[in-house]
Amino acid sequence: MAGYPKKDEKNGTYYFVLEAGKNANGSRKRIKRTGFKKISESKAAMAKLMLELKSGQLQKENKMYLGDYLDYWLENYVKTNTKPKTAAEYEKIIKTHLQPALKHIMLSELKSTHLQSYYKEKLIVLSAQSVTHHHRVLSKALNDAIDWEFIDRNVAKGAKPPKPTKREMNTYTVEQLNLLLKTAKEKTPVFFPIIYAAAHTGMRKSELIGLTWKNVDFKTEKIYIRQTITEANGKYFFNPIPKSEKPRGVKLTAELSKLMQKLKENHDNRRNILGETFNPHNLVFCNSKGNIMAPSEISRALKRALKSAGLPDIRFHDLRHSHATILLKANVHPKIVSARLGHSKIQVTMDTYSHLTDSIEAIAVDYLDELLE
Incomplete structure (x- = not known):
């Protein structure tokens, strides 16, 4: 309908x-x-x-199950009023989590306590951040149900979703990072280039996955972020940056520039042999078949390298944090670090890495000790 x-x-x-x-x-x-x-x-x-x-x-006149209403909401609001990636994420949350647990409850009989029990059950297998996201999706759906006059009030407003905890930042020292890169080259050669690039640029996984050869300038040794590629509900989405925004340029290190030149040569050779069907999106980092690198495959490759190297476990995103931490500890101006990371304001950088204040200040004091009598 x-x-x-x-x-x-x-x-x-x-x-x-x-x-x-x-x-x-x-x-x-x-x-x-x-x-x-x-x-x-x-x-x-x-x-x-x-x-x-x-x-x-319906079981009762003018009443419908919550599961039926969520289908209606997906069809009549989500698909026509949200971006494809958002729609896919909402559909996954509803089909995988909300409907299996709550579809049997009449929409008009839904209570805050139903949602509270749902949050408690989901926290056994999901993070507080994920459960809170479920709460926001359901609350939005119920707000629309009020607009459509299916119900008179939004019971989600009376429920208490879990408070997300800030994920702990794990970073590597220069020595640990070099060991990781050396091991990744040996143990997971297909994914080594993207791991190496993350450590050398501080770019996000979605930015690296979406990087195309068109946006690599070997003359200036810079790469430009003009799109990201993200995955939701088994589908890939190409997300160009808004036309009003200037693409972020990231200067390459000498070693990363050499690596990317080799990648380009290999890419061109394979395309000459296999034709235009190889790597149709012209991606810098693609899998052995020339297709988009799945985010989950990249994470698994990183885990294999970490295990082989005997290093503490980190997320792929922590390579970005390690990159920033190394620069800040080397007394690189936060404005430069902020620009490399693509933060909207330098204050975001300062707040994110505020735990480094003491060590950076110590470097500054040591420098003063050498200059002043």
């Missing part, structure tokens, strides 16, 4: 269309209502009609 209020550009009024099963000849039956002066009036009329059409599938 699809539909969502839309504006008629010709006369400025609102209308909606709902599917109402099939006609006797098997064709799809649609009901259209027009002439609403306000979108709120259109939403209310659509909600009322939708309840009437769904009445044969």
